[in-house]
Amino acid sequence: MTKDFLQIVIPESVIGGVTICPSFELPFNEGAVTGIYSDVEQIGYIVQQLQYNNQINLHFRKEGCYERLTIMESLKFEKALYSSNEVLEDILKMTGLMDKKSVKIKDLNEVQVQRVRFAKLLMHEQPIHILEEPFQNLDVETKRIVDIVITKLKEKGYIVYLLANNLEDLLSSSDQLYRLDSTGLEPLDLQEERKESEKTSETESQLIKLEKIPTKLNDKFILFNPPEIDYIESVDGLVNVYVSGDAFPCTLTLNDLEQRLVPFGFFRCHRSYIVNLQKVREIVTWTKNSYSLILSENERTHVPLSKSKLVELKKIVGI
Numbered sequence: 001m002t003k004d005f006l007q008i009v010i011p012e013s014v015i016g017g018v019t020i021c022p023s024f025e026l027p028f029n030e031g032a033v034t035g036i037y038s039d040v041e042q043i044g045y046i047v048q049q050l051q052y053n054n055q056i057n058l059h060f061r062k063e064g065c066y067e068r069l070t071i072m073e074s075l076k077f078e079k080a081l082y083s084s085n086e087v088l089e090d091i092l093k094m095t096g097l098m099d100k101k102s103v104k105i106k107d108l109n110e111v112q113v114q115r116v117r118f119a120k121l122l123m124h125e126q127p128i129h130i131l132e133e134p135f136q137n138l139d140v141e142t143k144r145i146v147d148i149v150i151t152k153l154k155e156k157g158y159i160v161y162l163l164a165n166n167l168e169d170l171l172s173s174s175d176q177l178y179r180l181d182s183t184g185l186e187p188l189d190l191q192e193e194r195k196e197s198e199k200t201s202e203t204e205s206q207l208i209k210l211e212k213i214p215t216k217l218n219d220k221f222i223l224f225n226p227p228e229i230d231y232i233e234s235v236d237g238l239v240n241v242y243v244s245g246d247a248f249p250c251t252l253t254l255n256d257l258e259q260r261l262v263p264f265g266f267f268r269c270h271r272s273y274i275v276n277l278q279k280v281r282e283i284v285t286w287t288k289n290s291y292s293l294i295l296s297e298n299e300r301t302h303v304p305l306s307k308s309k310l311v312e313l314k315k316i317v318g319i
Contacts, residue, residue: 008053008128013045021045024185026161027178033150033160035174037188042180043163047132057126061133063117067106071097071116074105075123084123094152095119095145111142118149129153130161135169147173171197211260215241215248222248226264230295231303232257232274245301267313269293270304277317283310 012023021042027034038046051058066074075088092098095115100108105116121129134146150173153160164170170177177188212223230242234254240247250257258268261276269275281296283305291305305313 008050008055010046010049019182021180022182022184024180027176027185027187028159029176030159031154031157032175033154033162033173034176034178035162035164035170036178036180036185037167037170038163038165038180040165043132043165046163047130050130055126056128056130057121057124059117059121059124059129059131059134061136065105065113065116068104070102070104071108071119072101074116075119078120078123082123082125084125086123091119091122094122094148096141110137111139114138115142115145118146121149122152126158128159128161130163132163133165134162135164135166135173167193168197211264213241213250213257213260214252215250217248224248226261226266226276227278229261229266229276230279230301231276232261234272242301267309267316269309269313270306273303275303283313 008026010021010024010026013020036046047058047060050056066077069077071092072088075091078084079086079088089098092101095118097112097115097119100112105113108116118134121131131150134150135143138146150160150162154175162170162173171190171194174190177190177193179186179188211226213226213229215222215224224241224243228243230244232250232254233240233242233247239250239252239254239257241250242248252260254268254272254274258266258274261274265277266274267277275293275295279295280293280303282294284292284294286292286302286304289307291307291310293303293305295301295303
């Protein structure tokens with residue numbers, strides 16, 4: 001590749017005296033994936049400027065498909081059109097479409113159509129690939145497939161650009177990251193952005209943490225906050241949640257409840273019991289080899305404590 005070949009300049013766009021998009025040169029990172037974070041209007045303008053450049057394969061998010069063709073027929077057409085050497089069965093497996101190969105495009109949902117678009121992308125062999133909003137409105141599995149396709153393009157030595165208005169979408173897939181705003185194209189520290197994103201995700205997770213325990217009484221569902229619960233008992237596979245001395249049937253297993261409630265101070269004190277440690281007043285010897293927890297409310301309710309769990313409990317409460 002010559003330097004002239006690599007210079008792709010986006011001209012400035014000014015409407016009514018307002019700069020919609022500044023002039024900038026696409027950064028060149030050979031064999032790398034470059035993410036460009038921008039707003040929807042600027043992305044649309046960039047795509048418009050590049051759509052007739054024969055050096056580039058421009059992957060439109062809403063690229064048209066022949067809806068009357070099956071997936072296999074569509075890929076065969078694409079393979080012939082671009083004289084691709086790709087093996088169609090490999091592409092179908094990679095994009096999770098093997099079991100849908102005989103289904104017509106018109107009968108697919110939007111996410112499946114997106115997979116078809118990315119399957120076709122693998123047969124385009126221009127040296128530069130620009131992907132418009134590659135992760136928008138996709139499920140987790142399809143996002144994983146898109147990442148695989150992008151990696152495949154990178155391994156072939158192609159230059160890949162990802163245009164997106166969601167920074168999170170670019171962090172995991174980009175080797176280089178830029179922000180485009182009215183002042184121009186600015187490089188971002190990818191590692192710092194990833195760390196900041198992780199911190200934000202952890203904070204949001206802590207802020208929105210909410211847990212309700214569902215029970216059913218007659219024809220209605222009753223949801224309890226963890227602090228309301230005294231203990232939980234499982235007898236012959238039937239689970240009851242005890243609140244203020246009353247039992248409420250629960251369809252969750254004891255294992256499921258344990259996973260949900262441990263962060264709220266609950267303890268699996270016996271193979272058939274989970275207790276709210278905030279409600280425990282005393283630990284007493286019940287028989288020579290067994291113990292019991294006495295709760296502070298509900299007429300001195302006793303909950304069994306396995307001998308094997310005693311040491312663990314002592315560590316938790318610091319005795």
